[in-house]
Structure formats: structure tokens, C-alpha cells
Amino acid sequence: MTRSLEAHARNWDLRHEDFNDPDFLYEVYRVMRRQSPFARTDKPFLSATPAGAWVAVRYAECVQILQDWEHFSSNPTPEGAEQLAGDLVITLDPPRQQKFRKVLNPYFSPARMKALRPQIAAETDRLIDDFIESGSGDLAQVAWRQPGIVFFKYLLGMPIEDVPLCIELTDTALNGTSEDARMAAWGGLYQHLHDAVTARTRQAPRDDMIDVLLSAEIDGEKLSFPDVVSNAMLLVQAGLETTASAMSFAYHYLATNPAERDRLIDDPDLLARAVEEFIRFAGSIHGIPRTVAKEAELSGCSFAPGESVIVNYAAANRDESEFPDAHRCILDRRENRHLGFGAGVHRCLGSNLARLEFQVGLERVLSRMPDFALAPELQATFHGNSVTRGFRSVPVVFRPGERAQP
């Protein structure tokens, strides 16, 4: 490590290379939580506050901030707002944000998402077919591609031939090695979504996400065309890498903990609870900012209007005062009020979809390659960007199986 735990805890910079070791990052969070409910960062991400930002790291304060949108607004600072395109549900406050949710929530209902289960299973099987006969493969490929295929093909109804490119553009936009590469990929993705929405305005409705956005009426007005495209972009940002990161973590965990893998195979009823625990423990999101809208006082700390507070869901999810044995991944954990999907008015819109993709992703792998284990002599690789973190490769070996589809 290039810096000590204490130095990192004094000035948290999620992009620091030391945090490519996830265990070290959680050690830093432990120090941050011990010292104070609010740490500091000079390098806030997703928030344009040059003077730095507060970082909420304990469970209780994170919940309080997430539930108090009147003091801790999702509407960014004026500088931050300039970087945004459009009226996005995630950067609005009630009452307008609630009106957006009213339009979007029904689409993501448990019943509606459940109806996608056969398609999600078939797509996952197709990805596994790519390597099932060889006895070795990379489970990160399943984790990273499955949510993208489901999203672009079934939720947005994009032409099938565009799906691989859209997944690649999303990945480069979030993880590209240079600012230029990331910006170019965002531009490319925006153009694809723009074209897809334009095409759909001339076609009969198909009752997918684009139609929901195109027909949405808020305060008696339809969403503008740029707002439809921007909210579709938001869903791409919010829904793909988050799910992929958590799923990649679960594959890695099970590939390195055979007793836990076998336990899930023997007792599939455990899957739902295991998925919640993986989301708590893997912490795919490490922080989303709030802007102080009105002077506030919380746990002895004063906040002035215009300041930025990053809510660190991942640090809160390891808080021992809420989760006994917080540093153990306990697949049948019972009390699990984790903040992986947030809390309050902005609680994750896509949690039912994420849970379903995750469960099906685990279930298909466990049933088709029950003996999978990390490949000897090959390294799993971990990657973190400024918002999400997960494994980019999980090389595994297993007894070869048959393809599910010819």
C-alpha cells in the first residue's frame, strides 16, 4: 500500500489505486466509522464541490440523510447541475421526483419483472453455453453481460444487433482508461439511445421502457424528447454495472468457498436471502452525493447550505452496530436491512429486476456447473471505478457439461 489506513481515512479518495484491494478499502471504512460519523474527501466524485465533501460512513446517519430530502437534496450544486443533461429522477427532489416514480414504478413491479424470468434464464444459459463444453470459462463474462442483454433487449427493446455494441459502450463509458475514451463512449451511447427513441416515436407502442417514458405525463406535460433519452441513459448507468459488480463478487465468493457453494446447491430456498447478503457485503455502490439545502445539524456535525455529503452505502453496510459480524458474508443472514439499494424516496427503482437477474444468474451457474472453482494458476481481477466495484475476471474450472441450446 502506498498510504496508511489512517491517511486514507483522513482524506478518502475512492479512485486511489490502493483500493484495488477491496479488503483494504473496508479496513479504511472501519477506521473512518470509528473516528466519526462523517469523514472528509478532497476528491468528491459525482459532485462539483471543489472544497471537498463530507462522507457519511455509519449506518444511522446514512439512513437519516437518505430520509431527510428537505435538508439533504438530490439536486446537485449549481455547478454540478451544469454537467447534467435533462430532468433526471435521481437528481430531483419531491414532489416532482415522486411524480416521476409514479410513472416508472409500475414498470418495475415484482409481478412485471417476474414475467421476465424465462427470458433472463435463457439469456444466462446462452452465455454459459459459450464455454460449458470446455470445462473452463470466465464467470465475470456472465455477470457483466447478462444485465446488459436483459436491459437493452427486453427493457428498451433495442434491435438485437445493437445490443453487444451498447454493452461495450456502457462499459467503456464507465471504465474506459482515459477521459477521452469515456466521453467518446458516452457520446456513442447517447446517440444510440437517441436513435432508438426517435425510431420508436414513429412505431406502434410495444409497452416497454421507452414507451413508458414516451407516454409519461408529469404535471400534465409529456416528457421532452431529451428528457426521455436522458432518463434512458440514467437507467443504463444505474442498472448495469451495479448488478454486474454484485454478481461478479458472488461468483468469486462461491468459486473460492466450496462449502458455501454446496450449501446453496443443497438448499436453493436460501438463494433469495443469499442475494440480499451479497448485495450488502459486496457493496456495489460506494457513494452518491446529497447537497445540503438548508442548514442542518446531525450527530454533532453542522452542515451549511451548498455543502456536499456523500452517502457511503458500502461503509454503512459494514457497520457493526447494525449488522452483527458485519465483516462476514453470512448467506442466511436474517435481519438484513442493508442500504445496498439505498433508502427513502430515492430507494432503487430497479431492485426487483436486480434481484431477479442476480438470483437467476446464480441459479443457472450452480445448477449447470455445480463443482465450479477458481482456476488454479489464474488470477481473478478486481476493478473499481469511482462509483461501483467488482471482479472483471473470475476464471473457473468445472466438469464440462452440455449446451442448453443447440
Ligand code: HEM
Ligand atoms: C444490485 C444492483 C443495484 C444496486 C446495488 C442499486 C443501487 C441503487 C441505490 C443505492 C440507489 C439510490 C441512489 C440514491 O440514494 O440517490 C439506486 C437508485 C436507482 N436505481 Fe438502482 N441499483 C441496482 C440496480 C438497478 C437496476 C437494475 C435499475 C434499473 C434498470 C436501477 C435503477 C435505479 C434508478 C433509476 C434509481 C434512481 C431512483 C430515484 O432517484 O428515485 N438500479 N440504486
